[in-house]
Amino acid sequence: MAETVLELDDLTVRFRLRRGDLTAVNGVSFSIARGETFGLVGESGSGKSVTARAIMRLIPDPPGEIQRGRILFEGDNILERSDAEMRALRGRRIAMVFQEPMSALNPVFTVCEQISDALRTNLGLTKQQARERVVELLALVGIPSPQQRVDSYVHEFSGGMRQRVMLAMALSCNPGFLIADEPTTALDVTIQATILELITSMIDKLGMSLLFITHNLGVVAHSCDTIGVMYASHMVERGKTREIFANPQHPYTVGLLNSIPRLDTQSKYLTPIQGSVCSMMDPPAGCKFHPRCTHAMDICRQKNPELKEVAPGHFAACHLHDRG
Amino acid sequence: MTGADAMTASGSTADMLLEVKGLTKHFRLNGDIYSKIAGEKTQLLKAVDGIDFHIRKGETLGLVGESGCGKSTTARLVTRLIEPTAGEVRLKDEDLLAFSPTRMKETRKDIQLVFQDPYSSLNPRKTIMHILSRPMEIHGLARTWAEKREKVLDLLHRVGLSAEHIDRYPHEFSGGQRQRIAIARALSVDPELVIGDEPVSALDVSIQAQILNLFRDLQEEFGLTYLFIAHDLSVIRHISDRVAVMYVGKIVETGPAAALFENPLHPYTKALLSAVPEADPDKAPPKLTLQGEVSTPIDPPPGCRLCGRCPRETAICAQTEPPLVDVGGDRQVACHNL
Ligand SMILES: Nc1ncnc2c1ncn2[C@@H]1O[C@H](COP(=O)(O)OP(=O)(O)OP(=O)(O)O)[C@@H](O)[C@H]1O
Numbered sequence: 001m002a003e004t005v006l007e008l009d010d011l012t013v014r015f016r017l018r019r020g021d022l023t024a025v026n027g028v029s030f031s032i033a034r035g036e037t038f039g040l041v042g043e044s045g046s047g048k049s050v051t052a053r054a055i056m057r058l059i060p061d062p063p064g065e066i067q068r069g070r071i072l073f074e075g076d077n078i079l080e081r082s083d084a085e086m087r088a089l090r091g092r093r094i095a096m097v098f099q100e101p102m103s104a105l106n107p108v109f110t111v112c113e114q115i116s117d118a119l120r121t122n123l124g125l126t127k128q129q130a131r132e133r134v135v136e137l138l139a140l141v142g143i144p145s146p147q148q149r150v151d152s153y154v155h156e157f158s159g160g161m162r163q164r165v166m167l168a169m170a171l172s173c174n175p176g177f178l179i180a181d182e183p184t185t186a187l188d189v190t191i192q193a194t195i196l197e198l199i200t201s202m203i204d205k206l207g208m209s210l211l212f213i214t215h216n217l218g219v220v221a222h223s224c225d226t227i228g229v230m231y232a233s234h235m236v237e238r239g240k241t242r243e244i245f246a247n248p249q250h251p252y253t254v255g256l257l258n259s260i261p262r263l264d265t266q267s268k269y270l271t272p273i274q275g276s277v278c279s280m281m282d283p284p285a286g287c288k289f290h291p292r293c294t295h296a297m298d299i300c301r302q303k304n305p306e307l308k309e310v311a312p313g314h315f316a317a318c319h320l321h322d323r324g
Numbered sequence: 325m326t327g328a329d330a331m332t333a334s335g336s337t338a339d340m341l342l343e344v345k346g347l348t349k350h351f352r353l354n355g356d357i358y359s360k361i362a363g364e365k366t367q368l369l370k371a372v373d374g375i376d377f378h379i380r381k382g383e384t385l386g387l388v389g390e391s392g393c394g395k396s397t398t399a400r401l402v403t404r405l406i407e408p409t410a411g412e413v414r415l416k417d418e419d420l421l422a423f424s425p426t427r428m429k430e431t432r433k434d435i436q437l438v439f440q441d442p443y444s445s446l447n448p449r450k451t452i453m454h455i456l457s458r459p460m461e462i463h464g465l466a467r468t469w470a471e472k473r474e475k476v477l478d479l480l481h482r483v484g485l486s487a488e489h490i491d492r493y494p495h496e497f498s499g500g501q502r503q504r505i506a507i508a509r510a511l512s513v514d515p516e517l518v519i520g521d522e523p524v525s526a527l528d529v530s531i532q533a534q535i536l537n538l539f540r541d542l543q544e545e546f547g548l549t550y551l552f553i554a555h556d557l558s559v560i561r562h563i564s565d566r567v568a569v570m571y572v573g574k575i576v577e578t579g580p581a582a583a584l585f586e587n588p589l590h591p592y593t594k595a596l597l598s599a600v601p602e603a604d605p606d607k608a609p610p611k612l613t614l615q616g617e618v619s620t621p622i623d624p625p626p627g628c629r630l631c632g633r634c635p636r637e638t639a640i641c642a643q644t645e646p647p648l649v650d651v652g653g654d655r656q657v658a659c660h661n662l
């Protein structure tokens with residue numbers, strides 16, 4: 001077993017909003033080994049990005065607050081680090097590609113200025129060296145004519161090009177740990193393949209570990225070693241990629257896999273999971289999925305199921321597994 | 325050859341909602357300070373370089389293509405958020421580009437754009453109630469507060485959100501929730517044409533299915549017309565009647581969705597379809613069939629833009645640009661070597 005790089009233990013994040021508290025992440029635990037790719041999937045609004053931001057210590061406080069839990073990075077609890085120590089860690093050793101590039105890119109600086117800033121502070125490159133490195137990085141992420149584009153502003157780039165600028169920035173200092181929150185949603189499949197190849201090469205060459213958040217289950221199937229499935233702030237299933245696809249054990253995961261639109265048929269209507277997503281401010285008692293679950297039993301309305309090992313290395317949080 | 329013939333072949337102008345001819349947008353690149361001092365001439369970035377397409381009433385046209393090929397620029401041109409360098413945009417057989425500012429203001433209600441980037445397109449200082457009710461108010465679609473609130477709640481519900489979200493600000497949402505707010509806003513004013521620029525890219529497949537079904541319902545009920553831009557080809561296949569494939573500022577192939585997906589003709593379309601990763605870890609990962617460097621829109625060389633990457637390239641490809649020609653079955657392709 002390779003050494004553990006990141007370990008989340010009972011992470012719980014809550015937002016105090018005007019109308020009450022919202023628990024965005026509720027008792028989430030998982031760990032990622034060196035060189036491993038962990039895929040985080042699940043419902044929109046289930047807490048994936050908040051989990052990622054918590055690891056970066058970028059939860060706005062107030063209104064956000066890490067209520068419970070530990071985040072161990074290379075054995076060290078990140079939550080106990082000072083802001084200065086965190087700044088030294090961010091970018092250099094843990095980097096993140098944010099879900100919405102414009103939330104992290106600065107519109108008043110050119111692409112060159114944004115990326116070279118980190119290169120100069122972290123790697124001590126000169127202005128000219130940094131510029132050359134930025135051009136190389138842009139070429140690596142498939143930006144055509146990088147020499148001519150390096151002085152552009154991000155608003156002059158397309159959606160997918162901005163996403164790739166973010167990735168270039170995140171990879172610029174060869175981080176040991178990368179969090180990529182939907183890094184390929186704005187990319188066509190051919191450039192997506194190029195980007196995934198680039199990330200894989202960093203994993204192979206540098207032993208980089210990856211927390212990969214994505215809705216694209218096709219990408220998950222081919223890129224992730226392990227998958228965690230989130231529903232309404234809880235991790236409801238976790239296991240090896242093959243296992244989860246072949247043998248999903250949580251009814252939400254089953255519903256999710258059944259909703260994938262297919263390329264080889266053209267049906268008029270798709271099959272989403274019945275019912276609607278539960279309230280995050282006033283969630284139902286017991287299993288959060290019970291109002292939509294076709295297997296719901298009495299106990300499901302009363303008691304929240306714990307994540308339990310249902311097969312070696314395969315965990316699910318569902319009362320259907322209580323008996324076995 | 326293109327627009328006009330295809331039109332008479334497959335329908336009259338009466339049911340034509342949007343027609344685009346020779347649409348072109350060139351951006352001037354300023355270049356870096358060194359090249360300015362050296363007196364080099366400014367370069368042209370040909371984001372959209374003479375494209376033709378049409379959409380009939382109640383139809384869905386899917387627009388796909390490489391990242392950076394000009395899809396969002398096309399969307400912004402058609403909604404007149406930017407003005408074209410050349411070309412024509414006709415809405416119900418009227419010249420949209422000649423509309424007066426007042427006329428354009430009224431027309432904005434009918435053509436709604438769901439932006440690719442909801443983060444930048446939602447005002448951070450306004451609550452969701454305000455964001456969703458303001459357009460209705462401007463266009464006189466709801467008057468009293470109660471009426472507005474009821475409509476807003478209905479919209480939220482349709483996109484999988486609820487009353488608990490109504491008083492929140494955009495930054496208090498997840499990426500996919502923001503995207504659904506942007507969709508709700510576009511639908512709030514009973515538009516005729518909805519241009520969705522990657523409108524479901526941040527959604528999990530279950531909510532995505534719900535939203536795609538909603539688009540479908542609205543089309544059946546109100547005859548909505550869609551221009552749908554997406555990178556997810558299974559989504560495009562599912563939602564579109566016809567598909568247009570773009571590559572570096574040009575349309576390289578168009579046709580009915582089923583035919584185009586079952587039998588892609590252009591080498592770029594073929595490459596695109598072969599690169600889709602399937603949601604099955606036991607299937608082989610997709611192979612990359614396009615080699616070489618990504619083609620650039622900056623002062624592109626003459627000839628076909630796929631030159632240097634195309635497995636079927638011959639001598640003529642670098643010399644003359646292949647025109648988009650009819651190949652039968654309502655399909656058009658731009659390639660010398662079919
Ligand atoms: N700054 C914030 N203030 C208040 N609530 C927030 C904030 N950020 C996120 N939330 C809420 O926390 C929950 C989890 O959000 P998160 O962004 O982690 O979802 P996600 O799983 O990344 O979803 P998506 O797939 O749509 O990006 C959501 O219900 C969201 O509304």
Ligand SMILES: Nc1ncnc2c1ncn2[C@@H]1O[C@H](COP(=O)(O)OP(=O)(O)OP(=O)(O)O)[C@@H](O)[C@H]1O
Nearest residue numbers: 156157158159160351371391392393394395396397
């Ligand atoms: N304001 C601008 N100034 C200069 N160049 C621009 C501007 N807007 C867009 N471009 C360029 O035009 C080209 C097309 O961009 P566009 O946003 O239309 O691409 P897209 O097809 O939507 O790509 P994506 O799938 O990545 O969103 C890109 O090379 C982009 O950098």
Ligand code: SF4
Nearest residue numbers: 287290293300318319
């Ligand atoms: S615990 Fe009960 S309601 Fe929840 S997923 Fe399992 S069977 Fe369904």
Ligand code: SF4
Nearest residue numbers: 628634636641659660
């Ligand atoms: S014209 Fe030539 S280079 Fe272009 S797609 Fe056809 S074969 Fe390939």
Ligand SMILES: [Mg+2]
Nearest residue numbers: 049099498499
């Ligand atoms: Mg997110």
Ligand SMILES: [Mg+2]
Nearest residue numbers: 158159396440
């Ligand atoms: Mg775009």
